[in-house]
Amino acid sequence: xxxxxxxxxxxxxxxxxxxxxxxxxxxxxxxxxxxxxxxxxxxxxxxxxxxxxxxxxxxxxxxxxxxxxxxxxxxxxxxxxxxxxxxxxxxxxxxxxxxxxxxxxxxxxxxxxxxxxxxxxxxxxxxxxxxxxxxxxxxxxxxxxxxxxxxxxxxxxxxx
Amino acid sequence: xxxxxxxxxxxxxxxxxxxxxxxxxxxxxxxxxxxxxxxxxxxxxxxxxxxxxxxxxxxxxxxxxxxxxxxxxxxxxxxxxxxxxxxxxxxxxxxxxxxxxxxxxxxxxxxxxxxxxxxxxxxxxxxxxxxxxxxxxxxxxxxxxxxxxxxxxxxxxxxx
Numbered sequence: 001x002x003x004x005x006x007x008x009x010x011x012x013x014x015x016x017x018x019x020x021x022x023x024x025x026x027x028x029x030x031x032x033x034x035x036x037x038x039x040x041x042x043x044x045x046x047x048x049x050x051x052x053x054x055x056x057x058x059x060x061x062x063x064x065x066x067x068x069x070x071x072x073x074x075x076x077x078x079x080x081x082x083x084x085x086x087x088x089x090x091x092x093x094x095x096x097x098x099x100x101x102x103x104x105x106x107x108x109x110x111x112x113x114x115x116x117x118x119x120x121x122x123x124x125x126x127x128x129x130x131x132x133x134x135x136x137x138x139x140x141x142x143x144x145x146x147x148x149x150x151x152x153x154x155x156x157x158x159x160x
Numbered sequence: 161x162x163x164x165x166x167x168x169x170x171x172x173x174x175x176x177x178x179x180x181x182x183x184x185x186x187x188x189x190x191x192x193x194x195x196x197x198x199x200x201x202x203x204x205x206x207x208x209x210x211x212x213x214x215x216x217x218x219x220x221x222x223x224x225x226x227x228x229x230x231x232x233x234x235x236x237x238x239x240x241x242x243x244x245x246x247x248x249x250x251x252x253x254x255x256x257x258x259x260x261x262x263x264x265x266x267x268x269x270x271x272x273x274x275x276x277x278x279x280x281x282x283x284x285x286x287x288x289x290x291x292x293x294x295x296x297x298x299x300x301x302x303x304x305x306x307x308x309x310x311x312x313x314x315x316x317x318x319x320x
Contacts, residue, residue, distance in 0.1 A: 011276055013282055017225065018221070020246025023188055024189040024301065025240055025301075026182075026187070027184060027272045028179075028180055028202060037169060037225075058263075059247065061178070064249040064250060064261060064262045065249040065261040067259075067261030067264060068265050069261060072264065076276065080184075089225040090224060101224060101227030103305040104226070104232065105304065106306050111188050111190050112190070112238070114274070116306075117239070143274070146266050147263075
């Protein structure tokens with residue numbers, strides 16, 4: 001349903017729907033992301049490979065799953081955009097002012113508020129990964145880490 | 161904890177942990193993916209930009225969120241790997257036989273079984289997107305669609 005135009009939480013042209021009564025599957029927060037951004041207004045609109053160093057902390061019992069990650073020059077990070085609303089199907093981004101469907105945007109506002117980004121892996125320190133250029137809030141829950149796709153494959157002969 | 165080596169569901173060298181008692185957030189299944197693969201053994205190990213056509217069906221109330229998606233030459237698709245176990249922190253992939261941490265692999269088996277892939281968008285037909293080269297099972301639940309991020313996002317499916 002459309003919310004009244006007077007709803008102060010959505011912009012003119014945006015459209016909200018009623019969320020389903022229940023979710024269909026559950027995610028574990030497997031870690032926490034540390035960035036320099038403590039307010040959403042400070043977050044860059046996209047990550048940058050030359051951005052500031054950020055730290056990905058992996059909780060137990062998942063730290064053992066980092067074995068071998070040091071061989072990946074870049075990793076894909078999935079995170080839960082915990083402050084984003086989930087009910088908008090059309091949005092009017094502030095930076096260009098044109099209405100777009102949510103799936104035509106990379107806005108954090110989406111039915112499943114999951115961010116994805118490929119970032120350079122700078123260092124591994126125990127259960128913490130140092131990466132560069134994440135775009136999310138400090139304290140954002142981590143939900144997955146994968147090696148970048150093009151790095152996937154049998155290890156070179158000189159790898160342990 | 162390590163499962164006994166005699167657990168027939170894990171390979172030698174693999175390691176399972178006890179899953180947390182509860183999940184931390186819920187996802188909505190917002191659609192369904194149609195591919196030629198009806199058994200996990202048929203799924204390609206990676207998607208390919210020159211793979212077969214596949215169809216992404218978007219459920220209500222989310223179809224309106226596709227507005228403008230036709231302008232994206234390639235889209236990122238997130239899906240829930242509903243048949244994958246979630247408790248392995250170390251795995252021994254069949255295709256190379258070496259033990260790796262789960263986060264150093266793109267295996268479907270992971271604490272949050274979410275697949276990500278960037279695929280070419282071939283056509284939009286109402287609430288259905290025709291794309292090329294997905295790697296998941298027929299019937300896989302859809303959880304998100306995003307336009308490809310220029311130059312800084314998950315890597316695309318292998319180019320032909």
